[in-house]
Amino acid sequence: MREVHVSAIADAVKKLCMDANWSLEPDMLRAFDRALGTERSAAGKQVLTILKQNAEMARTRRIPYCQDTGMVICFVELGQDVHVTGGALYDAINEGVRHGYQEGYLRASIVRSPFDRVNTGDNTPAVIHVDVVPGATLKIMLMAKGGGCENRSKYTMLTPAAGLPGVKDFVVECVKTAGPDACPPLILGVGVGGTFEKAAILSKKALFRELGSPNPDSTLDALERELLARANRLGIGPQGYGGDTTSFGIHILSYPCHITSLPVAVTIECHAHRHKEVTL
Amino acid sequence: MSVSTGADGIKDVVTPLSDADVTSLKAGDRVRISGVIYTARDAAHGRLLPLIEKGEPLPIDVKGQIIYYTGPSPARPGSVIGSVGPTTASRMDKFTPALLALGLKGTIGKGYRGQPVKEALRQHTGVYFGAIGGAGAVLSEFVKSATVVAYEDLGTEAIRRLEVDGFPAIVLYDCHGGDLYQDGQKVYAREDG
Numbered sequence: 047m048r049e050v051h052v053s054a055i056a057d058a059v060k061k062l063c064m065d066a067n068w069s070l071e072p073d074m075l076r077a078f079d080r081a082l083g084t085e086r087s088a089a090g091k092q093v094l095t096i097l098k099q100n101a102e103m104a105r106t107r108r109i110p111y112c113q114d115t116g117m118v119i120c121f122v123e124l125g126q127d128v129h130v131t132g133g134a135l136y137d138a139i140n141e142g143v144r145h146g147y148q149e150g151y152l153r154a155s156i157v158r159s160p161f162d163r164v165n166t167g168d169n170t171p172a173v174i175h176v177d178v179v180p181g182a183t184l185k186i187m188l189m190a191k192g193g194g195c196e197n198r199s200k201y202t203m204l205t206p207a208a209g210l211p212g213v214k215d216f217v218v219e220c221v222k223t224a225g226p227d228a229c230p231p232l233i234l235g236v237g238v239g240g241t242f243e244k245a246a247i248l249s250k251k252a253l254f255r256e257l258g259s260p261n262p263d264s265t266l267d268a269l270e271r272e273l274l275a276r277a278n279r280l281g282i283g284p285q286g287y288g289g290d291t292t293s294f295g296i297h298i299l300s301y302p303c304h305i306t307s308l309p310v311a312v313t314i315e316c317h318a319h320r321h322k323e324v325t326l
Numbered sequence: 327m328s329v330s331t332g333a334d335g336i337k338d339v340v341t342p343l344s345d346a347d348v349t350s351l352k353a354g355d356r357v358r359i360s361g362v363i364y365t366a367r368d369a370a371h372g373r374l375l376p377l378i379e380k381g382e383p384l385p386i387d388v389k390g391q392i393i394y395y396t397g398p399s400p401a402r403p404g405s406v407i408g409s410v411g412p413t414t415a416s417r418m419d420k421f422t423p424a425l426l427a428l429g430l431k432g433t434i435g436k437g438y439r440g441q442p443v444k445e446a447l448r449q450h451t452g453v454y455f456g457a458i459g460g461a462g463a464v465l466s467e468f469v470k471s472a473t474v475v476a477y478e479d480l481g482t483e484a485i486r487r488l489e490v491d492g493f494p495a496i497v498l499y500d501c502h503g504g505d506l507y508q509d510g511q512k513v514y515a516r517e518d519g
Contacts, residue, residue, distance in 0.1 A: 153399040
């Protein structure tokens with residue numbers, strides 16, 4: 047058994063929260079550059095240029111890229127030979143969020159109840175998914191997920207007869223209905239298969255793959271490319287002002303499912319795609 | 327007139343706005359907004375609506391003014407404000423026609439608005455500006471002062487009075503029915519989906 051103390055987890059999460067909000071990952075910066083090379087719309091190019099400046103200003107001045115500093119989502123891969131000591135794993139993650147958001151001048155955007163809507167004041171709690179995996183390390187993949195784009199995420203239960211064409215049409219329809227509200231250029235996480243909740247979780251997890259990298263499954267990779275091309279023919283463009291760059295990437299994860307079912311979940315992510323990870 | 331066109335073709339808009347100012351703005355116009363604007367989003371609008379319905383005074387006089395749909399991130403010590411980009415405007419659609427009827431002239435946000443808002447913009451001579459969503463760090467540079475004027479308990483959702491200088495925006499919907507989203511997207515749409 048390898049011991050990992052909760053204070054190491056809290057410290058790591060705190061740092062991830064601040065870094066994610068101040069510094070976009072290199073995969074996002076490369077996506078801006080690629081799009082600037084292909085975008086035909088002058089308004090679209092201008093938006094992309096300003097967003098690149100925004101990323102640079104956020105990084106150098108350590109202010110958030112977007113004022114919506116998101117709800118924290120953590121995917122934890124907990125090695126089964128790790129013993130978390132000194133407290134509870136979930137508490138440690140929330141402690142890290144609390145300090146990261148307060149000390150990093152990040153916005154508190156979480157209400158304690160969807161009904162009374164009183165702000166918790168420190169952006170806790172996070173949404174935490176834990177997978178137990180072989181090994182003696184603890185990996186934390188963290189995302190600061192914006193609300194505007196999350197609100198445009200969708201789920202459908204297709205019939206097996208609707209098949210692949212049905213999945214494709216649903217994903218493209220999601221891009222269309224998200225439109226400018228979700229802050230395009232968008233990144234889509236798509237979960238196909240499993241059950242109602244499994245598809246939704248896969249759609250979130252899919253967003254952590256490096257943007258621009260191929261899907262390791264060649265069939266899904268071809269599907270991603272086809273859907274991205276379709277999404278970018280819609281004409282919505284950066285911020286919806288019209289253009290060729292409506293989406294930076296579409297990432298798909300799939301899972302076996304019941305003979306009756308074809309669940310499809312699409313998480314919509316904006317260009318403020320703030321994801322970081324650490325292995326303890 | 328508080329709208330004039332700069333040498334670079336960008337329109338300078340100084341608040342407060344008159345009907346004539348709003349009438350001169352067309353969908354697709356790039357603008358620089360200067361003067362006082364007010365922030366308000368979901369929770370603040372939720373408190374304003376009952377006051378309007380009861381005919382009671384609002385904590386701010388909206389006549390001729392612009393409301394910016396934003397909830398800024400906290401200011402670092404020595405800074406005026408944190409990151410301050412627009413939020414999705416359609417969530418405020420329920421409240422906007424009543425505010426336009428009271429004399430509000432403009433809103434700043436991002437995303438589509440519903441038909442009742444479009445009609446109210448025409449009826450009451452109002453304009454809907456777009457700021458670039460997610461460019462909150464860049465946009466903070468144009469805010470010269472920020473003061474909470476109502477609902478401090480709402481934190482980021484409080485109503486703030488911002489003094490802005492050259493705040494960059496674009497006219498999304500004008501008071502003549504013009505719609506930048508429709509005009510811009512049809513040029514590049516190559517498939518109906």
